[in-house]
Amino acid sequence: MCDQTFLAITFGPCDNCSQNKPLMNIYLKNEPINYCSLCVELMACQGLAKGETIHTLKAESETLKTKLEEERAKLHDVELHQVAEKIEALGQFVMKTRRTLKGHGNKVLCVDWCRDKRRIVSSSQDGKVIVWDAYTTNKEHAVTMPCTWVMACAYAPSGCAVACGGLDNKCSVYPLSLDKNENLAAKKKSVAMHTNYLSSCSFTNSDMQILTSSGDGTCALWDVESGQLLQSFHGHSADVLSLNLAPSETGNTFVSGGCDKKANVWDMRSGQNVQSFETHESDINSVKYYPSGDAFATGSDDATCRLYDLRADREVAIYSKESIIFGASSVDFSLSGRLLFAGYNDYTINVWDVLKGTRVAILFGHENRVSTVRVSPDGTAFCSGSWDNTFDLRNILYGFALYWHQGLYIGVLHHPVMSVP
Amino acid sequence: MARDMSDKEILKMELDQLKLEVNTPRTAVSTTAPEIIAFVEGKSAEDPLIKGVPEDKNPFKEKGGCIIT
Numbered sequence: 317m318c319d320q321t322f323l324a325i326t327f328g329p330c331d332n333c334s335q336n337k338p339l340m341n342i343y344l345k346n347e348p349i350n351y352c353s354l355c356v357e358l359m360a361c362q363g364l365a366k367g368e369t370i371h372t373l374k375a376e377s378e379t380l381k382t383k384l385e386e387e388r389a390k391l392h393d394v395e396l397h398q399v400a401e402k403i404e405a406l407g408q409f410v411m412k413t414r415r416t417l418k419g420h421g422n423k424v425l426c427v428d429w430c431r432d433k434r435r436i437v438s439s440s441q442d443g444k445v446i447v448w449d450a451y452t453t454n455k456e457h458a459v460t461m462p463c464t465w466v467m468a469c470a471y472a473p474s475g476c477a478v479a480c481g482g483l484d485n486k487c488s489v490y491p492l493s494l495d496k497n498e499n500l501a502a503k504k505k506s507v508a509m510h511t512n513y514l515s516s517c518s519f520t521n522s523d524m525q526i527l528t529s530s531g532d533g534t535c536a537l538w539d540v541e542s543g544q545l546l547q548s549f550h551g552h553s554a555d556v557l558s559l560n561l562a563p564s565e566t567g568n569t570f571v572s573g574g575c576d577k578k579a580n581v582w583d584m585r586s587g588q589n590v591q592s593f594e595t596h597e598s599d600i601n602s603v604k605y606y607p608s609g610d611a612f613a614t615g616s617d618d619a620t621c622r623l624y625d626l627r628a629d630r631e632v633a634i635y636s637k638e639s640i641i642f643g644a645s646s647v648d649f650s651l652s653g654r655l656l657f658a659g660y661n662d663y664t665i666n667v668w669d670v671l672k673g674t675r676v677a678i679l680f681g682h683e684n685r686v687s688t689v690r691v692s693p694d695g696t697a698f699c700s701g702s703w704d705n706t707f708d709l710r711n712i713l714y715g716f717a718l719y720w721h722q723g724l725y726i727g728v729l730h731h732p733v734m735s736v737p
Numbered sequence: 738m739a740r741d742m743s744d745k746e747i748l749k750m751e752l753d754q755l756k757l758e759v760n761t762p763r764t765a766v767s768t769t770a771p772e773i774i775a776f777v778e779g780k781s782a783e784d785p786l787i788k789g790v791p792e793d794k795n796p797f798k799e800k801g802g803c804i805i806t
Contacts, residue, residue: 373748380755391765399770403778551754553747589754591761608776610769625773629763632770652780653773671774696785 573600615644651695659686
């Protein structure tokens with residue numbers, strides 16, 4: 317049995333026509349509006365007259381997309397690998413595994429080098445964040461986060477702090493102290509707050525600002541000291557999985573890639589999306605700027621990596637082979653940009669000649685899916701992190717998305733799927 | 738946030754973005770490709786992963802044992 321509620325009718329001047337009439341209390345975009353019934357009818361009709369239905373928007377979108385492709389195609393007069401034909405091919409590629417850093421009890425999700433070229437911070441599924449000395453393989457610091465699936469970690473430019481986050485929807489900064497007995501967790505500072513998991517984070521050129529990307533479809537720039545949101549970047553229509561800052565000489569931009577198959581280039585100051593590329597056929601897992609800052613590479617679940625030229629505003633190379641059918645989870649360039657290292661879900665790392673578009677080597681050695689690949693700042697080595705195949709991270713995330721859209725809100729940390737070890 | 742937006746709002750956002758992008762200044766690939774190549778060639782000489790690192794300067798080399806005579 318439900319009680320009958322009576323709508324109280326207010327009487328007064330209409331916001332639109334200013335006549336004294338009975339007003340209808342309606343809300344438009346959470347703002348209360350007091351219009352008389354006649355004005356409400358007129359407003360509804362106007363909306364229809366503008367014809368802004370989903371269909372018309374879609375049609376307009378399609379025509380613009382075609383026009384964009386035509387404009388881009390006009391400048392596509394030559395292929396990168398054609399111009400690169402006269403370059404010498406690379407010699408036999410030999411890489412040795414020099415160190416294996418064991419210590420994570422579970423899947424390694426993210427890795428970052430310190431600018432001193434020797435320290436590495438890594439984060440894993442069980443919530444541990446460890447700082448290693450790569451020369452000696454010693455663990456220098458270890459922190460246990462209060463959440464699992466720490467998908468993002470980053471070293472501060474000064475080397476004095478690390479940032480990490482994941483399913484807790486936050487990015488936290490831990491200052492690293494030289495005192496081994498000090499409890500790092502006590503000094504933790506929560507900087508970023510998103511409404512969904514944190515997929516990637518990166519310090520800008522100083523320790524003072526952090527850029528984050530999240531499963532809620534946005535990227536954001538935060539001030540570390542105050543935790544204040546400085547700028548937010550809207551434009552992706554699905555989870556953002558990866559971001560990368562432009563090399564400092566080329567200015568204040570960054571690129572992000574997400575589950576909407578798009579790679580977007582943003583201006584950090586204005587929050588504007590300046591360029592957008594949608595040629596991948598599946599989620600973009602990783603984006604990385606070319607060392608010169610004029611291009612960037614992406615790795616995607618469609619088993620290809622692609623190179624996009626920012627000045628020509630188009631994709632200029634695809635790195636793929638019929639034999640490669642597993643998604644690329646992570647990409648990074650060598651110091652000169654001649655080599656592209658890509659980690660795949662089939663446990664291998666493929667090394668591509670960026671200019672010629674050919675594969676120069678396959679690196680084996682992981683018994684697990686390769687989750688992250690990072691070249692050291694001086695280019696002398698690269699490290700790769702991986703995880704067991706008992707669990708497909710993608711499936712879990714899709715599971716969350718499904719439940720979200722179906723309206724069943726299940727708190728992220730308590731989701732039944734996550735209890736599987 | 739993308740998840741909280743209705744389909745119509747997402748489409749509108751994409752449409753505005755496309756309108757901006759159609760007018761972006763672009764350069765021909767025939768200009769930009771050689772520049773990328775020149776950049777790479779210039780830096781390849783110092784790229785340790787391409788030209789290799791001499792064993793004595795390699796910080797990751799396994800340290801040998803000592804022999805006490």
